[in-house]
Amino acid sequence: MDKTLLASAASCALAFAPALHAQDIGTTTSPKDQADVTALASQLQALKSSYAREVRRLRELDMQVQALQARLQGKVPANTLPSEPVAAGAQSMAAAGADHSAPRGSSDHPASEAGSPAEAAQARPTRSIQDALLQEHAVFDRKLTIENGITYSRYDRKQLTLNGFLALDAIFLGNIAIENVESDSLTYNLAARYGINPRWTLNLDVPYLGRKTVYQKGGAGGSAAAIAEEQTTGSGIGDVSLSANYKLFAETGAVPDTVLTFGVTAPTGRAPYGIDWKVIERDNDQYIRFAVPEKQPTGNGLWQANIGASVVKTMDPAIIFANLGYIHAFPRSFGDIDTDPQTRNPGRVKLGNAYYFGAGVAFAFNERTSLSLSFSDKLSAKASLRNKDTPWTKVIGSDANAAAFNMGVTYALNQRTTMVTLLGIGLTPDAPDYTITFKVPYMF
Known part of the structure; x- marks a missing residue:
């Protein structure tokens, strides 16, 4: 033929x-x-x-x-x-x-319209690519998606502290201590994505997490060879977030598919402020050498709002995507922000605003399987504290730069269910050493 x-x-x-x-x-x-x-x-x-x-x-x-x-x-x-x-x-x-x-030569049925349904189907991303983009972008042709996910994160940070002075520019007199913090967290996340129309979607994320943190400090009892260790845990619901996606532009020619995101995060988790610390060791002059929190927080304690944008461009046989956004934290008052159980000190807390950005590429191996590679980074400014009738004071060391390299694989189990596997590798000290995530989105 x-x-x-x-x-x-x-x-x-x-x-x-x-x-x-x-x-x-x-x-x-x-x-x-x-x-x-x-x-x-x-x-x-x-x-x-x-x-x-x-x-x-x-x-x-x-x-x-x-x-x-x-x-x-x-x-x-x-x-x-x-x-x-x-x-x-x-x-x-x-x-x-x-x-x-x-008739073949009829002007009422031009050739450009004859193949438009198939061309539209060809232009639409495959199922595997849509599953990959759902993690970084937004998909608008799904009415309702329920997603169950489990994430494990590992964080390990060592710090050398010197308590003394240098004599004759060569001899250190005082105590040398090694501080080590090891943290493991397991988070279950229940998410719902609802498509209102071809331009709007709503997203709800409800996390529940458990944390275990081990604190180690050298120089116990004034001896550099002795190491003290203490472990604390915490579990409960985290900060719930609600967001909406709006498709600003659909992909046409040189214009990428562009989506705007508006969201708010509620302080439903346990705030880290005002948690009492227990003292493990004191010096002879009652100076606290080693203290740890009695329990671990599950949220940041403040309301936050974010706005962002993400773009996707098809470059056969791959799809590239990028995103950037801004997170603003609203100051909040607490009845107690002191860690001493014997003291009650009310005050206000203001987290530093944060900027995030990232970019990546996704490949579709077939209709079922896809691979995505991406880089993400989040820059957070210093937090500030304010007691009653005192000016704001910045918290030293509270700023952060958390960059990570991410790799994800999606596999369609059947017509409605997908398995998503994500691996994140921390590139800076403020990022977790690595994270492993398993998600199962189910489409209704």
């Missing part, structure tokens, strides 16, 4: 060429010749459009045959993946059938 169409197109082109040559050399043409040229040109355009439609139909039929063969071999369940290409194929076949019933 394809060879016949190509032969017909070639013959039309050969018949059309002499007429053009005759015009170039100034040969006088009659109205009948001009009508023949116009008819041949219309026929050639119709044959080209028909050939393009048939090629698209062949591709779609080939995908359906492969899916049926995989089902017969027991590789996939009865609700065959991919569902979207099959539906797109049916739409394009119906559109092609409707076009065959009309």
